[in-house]
Every structure is written in C-alpha cells, then in structure tokens.
Amino acid sequence: MSNPQSEPTYTIGELAREFAITPRSIRFYEEQGLISPARTGQNRIYCNKDRVRLKLILRGKRLGFSLAEVKNLFELYDTNPDSAVQLETMLQLTEQKRAVLTQQLEDITMLMQELDDVEARCQEELSELKRGNIA
Template sequence: MTNQENESTYTIGELAREFDITPRSIRFYEEQSLLSPKRTGQNRIYCNKDRVRLKLIMRGKRLGFSLAEIKNLFELYDSNPNSSVQLQTMLQLTEQKRAVLRQQLDDIQMLMNELDEVETRCREELADLQQGE
C-alpha cells in the first residue's frame, strides 16, 4: 500500500460540516481552482491537502484576503514550497491589509467622535427643552 492510498480522504459533506460552510461554497472554491479533489464517478474525494487548503482559504477570507490573492499564494507555494517569494508576497499582503484596517479603524473612530458630538448636542437641547416646560 502506498502512502497515498493510506492518506485520509473526506467527502464534500464532511468538509462542509467541519468548516461550517455549504457544499456549494466548496464547489465554488473548486471552480476557482483553489481545490482539486479526485473524482470517483460523480463523487468528489478530498485529500488532506484539500482540507488544509480549505482551512487556509477560510483563514485568508477571515483576514480579508481575496480569493485571487489566496490563489496567488497557493500558486507560489505549488511552484516552490520553500520560496522566499511566497513569504515576501505574504508579508506585502499583510502590510496592505494592516494599512486598510488602520484606515478603517481611523474612520470608525472619527464616526464615533461625530456620534458623541451629536449625542451631546441632542442631550443638551433636550435638557434645555425640559427646563423650559
């Protein structure tokens, strides 16, 4: 028995349950060439590599990476698993995401300050109205 025959396999339903996503999402990732399960008739058979990639896709999405960015990282890894290019690309993407999040954080803080000002004015006007009654 080869190592490949000994490898764990998963159905689309098992992966969908494990990652709390729909089978349709998994099929979409396959259409985007992010996953490449083997097929037995109409059934998809996912190996551990597919499971790890699905985990990375979910983590990447949570961190704000696009599927195109995730695919690019997979392609870099596939062409050379120990590539400094892949690591440099990941660092650049991380810096870009941080910059976007910092800007969003600044925008949120500005909006919170504006809401504080509006709330203060409303409370002051309400207090003035209630004193005049």
C-alpha cells in the first residue's frame, strides 16, 4: 500500500506477513505505546518509522529485552535522537542480559554434568543387573 508521493506506508497485514507475526501482536505493541500508526477511519496506516520500530521490538525480544526496556529506549531516542544516554542505557541492558545468560549457561552446564552422572550410574547398574541374570 505504498504512496508514491511520500514515504511508503504499510497495512497491518503487510507488516504481519513481513515479520511473520500476527496482526494481534502488532496491535498489542500499539496498545503498549511502542508504535503509533496513523488512522484512516478504522484502518491503521503504518509508516517506515513504525516498520523500523517493529523490527527493533522483535530484535529486542529475541535478545531477551522486556517490552518496558524497549519502550524506555524508544523514549530516550524520541527525547534526543543523538543522545549518549540512550547508548549508555543500551550498554547497561546488554551487560545485564549477558550476565543473566552467562549464569543460565553455567546452570545448564552443571545440570548436563549431573545428567551425565545419573546416566552413567544407571547404565552401570543396568549392566550389573544383566550380568547377574546371565551368570
């Protein structure tokens, strides 16, 4: 639904297909104040800014950021697009996410070792039982 005289616009369906999400998800992000499409009657008209923000929302979610954290970054950018505060906030959030993931990785590694130990003990006992039945 592009308008050749100005910047391109998109329907909710076009964005939903492009990003492989539901229109309901897009409406939810709008309700949360993350995107704000123009309206023509009941129809939402999304501009390139909305499209870029949708892409950033989905990337943030994939990286483990909450919608509140994404919204905070958007607000910092809207207040001052060239703000070092936004970059510093993003660095802090990235550091926090990395720390959480590192801890989760350590926990998973420990659990995998425990599973290996349990499996080895079970295999050993099973072998002993089989040898006992054969002998």
